[in-house]
Amino acid sequence: MHPYRTHTCAALRASDAGTTARLSGWVHRKRDHGGLLFVDLRDHYGITQCVAAQGSPAFAALEAVRPESVITVTGEVVLREPGTVNPKLPTGEVELRVAELVVQSAAETLPIQVAGDAEFPEELRLRYRFLDLRRERQHRNIMLRSAVIASIRRRMTEQGFTEFQTPILTASSPEGARDFLVPARLHPGKFYALPQAPQQFKQLIMVAGFDRYFQIAPCFRDEASRADRSPGEFYQLDFEMSFVTQEDVFAAIEPVLHGVFEEFSGWTGTRKAVTPPPFPRIPYDVSLLEYGTDKPDLRNPLRIRDVTSAFAGGGFGLFAKVAAAGGVVRAIPAPGAAAKPRSFFDGLNEWARGEGAGGLGWIAWDAEGPKGPIAKNLEPERVAAIAEACGLAAGDAVFFAAGKPADAARIAGKARSRIGEELGLIEENAFRFCWITDFPMYERNEETGQIEFSHNPFSMPQGGLEALTTMDPLEIKAFQYDIVCNGVELSSGAIRNHRPDIMLKAFEIAGYSAEEVERRFGGMLNAFRYGAPPHGGSAPGIDRIVMLLAEEPAIREVILFPMNQQAEDLMMGAPARVDPARLKELHIALDLPKPKSGAAG
Secondary structure (H helix, E strand, C coil): CCCCCCCCCCCCCCCCCCEEHHHHHHHEEEEECCCCEEEEECEEEEEEEEEEEEECCHHHHHHHHHCCCCEEEEEEECCCCCCHCCCCCCCCCCCEEEECCCCCCCCCCCCCCCCCCCCCCCCHHCCCHHHHCCCCCHHHHHHHHHHHHHHHHHHHHHHEEECCCCCCECCCCCCEECCEEEECCCCCCCCEECCCCEEEEEHHHHHHHEEEEEEEEEEECCCCCCCEECCEEEEEEEEEEEECCCCCCHHHHHHHHHHHHHHCCCCCCCCCCCCCCCCCCCHHHHHHHHCCCCCCCCCCCCCEEHHHHHCCCCCCHHHHHHHHHCCCCEEEEECCHHHHHHHHHEEEEEEHHCCCCCCCCCHHHHHHHCCHHHHHHCCCCHHHHHHHCCCCCCEEEEEEEEEHHHHHHHHHHHHHHHHHHHCCCCCEECCCCEEEEEEEEECCCCCCCCCEECCCCEECCHHHHHHHHHHHHHEECCCCCEEEEEEEEEEEEEEEECCCCCCHHHHCCCCCHHHHHHHHHHHHHHHHHCCCCCEEEEEEEEEHHHHHHCCCCCHHHHHHCCCCCCCCCCCCEEECCCCCCHHHHHHCCCCCCCCCCCCCC
8 A cells, every 4th residue: 555645535426335434634623522532634636634543543543733834644435314415515424434544844933823714814824835735725826827738838829839938048138127136146246137028039039030929928017016926936827929919929829818818717717708709909199089098998888088178268167267278077977876875976076086087977867857066057058968979867866077187087097996896887707808908109207208118119100100290299199009807917919020220219209319229229120130030929927817716905915925026035045144255256235325324222
C-alpha cells in the first residue's frame, strides 16, 4: 500500500464499501458525538468523513490533533447510516473507519480559521496567505484562474497564434505608470526596467516576421492599488497580429473571450448570458455622451441624452447660465420613477452633492403633467422637447447633470449607474461586452497646458501623416480601442504605428525631439526602417477576467500571493532593506528622506 494514500479525499464512493483505504490530508473539522469522534479530512480534491470509536487506538490520537494538522489515516470504507448521508459531498455516502493514524505534521493554534466562512482582516489573511488559500472560496478562485489560463491558451492556439516569451529585464517605456528599476551591477549607474507591458517586443516580433503572437505576460507597474488593479504586478493575455485592420483584431479575440466566459459563466453556481460576437462597437465620444464613461456597463439600459439646447436661453436660469458659459446639460432617464416618494428624488440630489456636484435636478411626469422645480420654471415646449429626446411618458422621470462637459459626463455617468441600481434595471446573470473605439490621439494636460498622448503612444493616427501635419492635434483620432465587460476595462489595444516618419511626427507633437525618440525607442524605430508590416493587437487582463468570472469585488481575491494596498508582501516581508555590502556592489548610495519631526528614529 502507498505510504500516504490509496485515494484522494474526493475519491471514495459507495462502491468502495468493504475495502481498505488510506487517505492523507488536513484535519478540517472535528465533532465529538459522545463515544464517536468524527473528523472531516480535506485535501486539494475534497473532503472525506473519518470516524473513530472511543476505546480504539486511533481515538485518543485523533482527539489530540489540532485542526489543520496533516495526518494519514488507514481503515475500512463503510456506508453511512441512511439518516447521516451528506448529499452535498461526492463522498457523502461513505466514511472511513480509522484503524491507524500517523501525524505527518502537527499544526499550532491557528491565526485564522480555515473551516467556515468567517471574515478576517486583510492584514491577517495576507500574512498567513498559505492558510487563507486553504479556504474553499480562495482555493476555488485560484483553480478557476488556472483553468481560465489553460482555456485561453488552447483557444489562442486554435486561432493560429503562437506563444513566445519576451524579456523581463529591458529598457523603460512610456506606458503611463512608473517603472520598477533594477540596478545593473556590471554597468554602474545604469538600470534595467521591468516591463510595464511587452509593447515594443511584441511589435518587434511582428517586424521579425512572426504572424500571430501571444503570451500570458507578466507586467510590472509601480502604481497605486485599486479594487480592480493589483499594485506591482499583473498578468495579461498579450497578443499581436500582422497585416490586420482593427476589425481583424476584433474578429480574432472575440471568439476567445466569448468562449472563455461561456465556459466558466456557471463557476459560481448560476449560468450567465454572454454577449455573442460581434460585440457592439461604441465610439469614444458617443460613450462619454450616452454612458458618461469610456467603460460603460451595458447591463444598464439607461442612455444619457444631451439636452443643452432645451435649456439654452430658457426660463430655468441656472441651466441657462451653464449653457451660455459653454457648459452642457445631460439628462438621465428614470423610467417608472414618477411614482417614487419625494425622498427618492431628494436622496439622489444629496448623493450628487456628495460626489462633488451642485445637485441633481429633476422632472417627473404624472397623469397631470410634469412636476418639480425645473418644470415650474421651464417653458412647456422645452419640457416636452426633453421628454421626447429621452423617450419619456407619464409615470417616468428624468434627472439632470450640468457643468463643464467633462464634469457633467462624470456625474451623469455615476447617476446613470445609481439610478439603474435603485430602479432595479440592471440585467442579472449576464456578461455584456463592448468595444470602445476612436479614442483621441492626444489630450491637453490641464496643469501644464501641454499636448500629451491620451492612450498608447505607439498607435497609428487615423489619417496617418496627413492628419498629423494638417489637423488640430486634439481633433485627431487614433486606431485605439478598449474592450469592456460589465463596466470593467479588460484591455486597451491599437493598430500600431509602423512607419518611422509617422512615429517621429507623432512624438514631436507630444513634445519629444527626434533625438529623444531615437534614444528612448531606437531599437523599435530602427527596426521599422527595415520593413515593418502593418500590425495591431491588444492585451486583456487575466486578473480582471478571473475576477469577473469569480464574482469577486477585489482583484486580490483571484491572485495567488497578492500584495496589500501599500504594495507590501506581508508574508515574505517585501520590500526589505538590503545589506550595505550589496548596495556597494551595485554602486548605489541611499539618499533617504529625513524622518518627520517627532517621528521615531
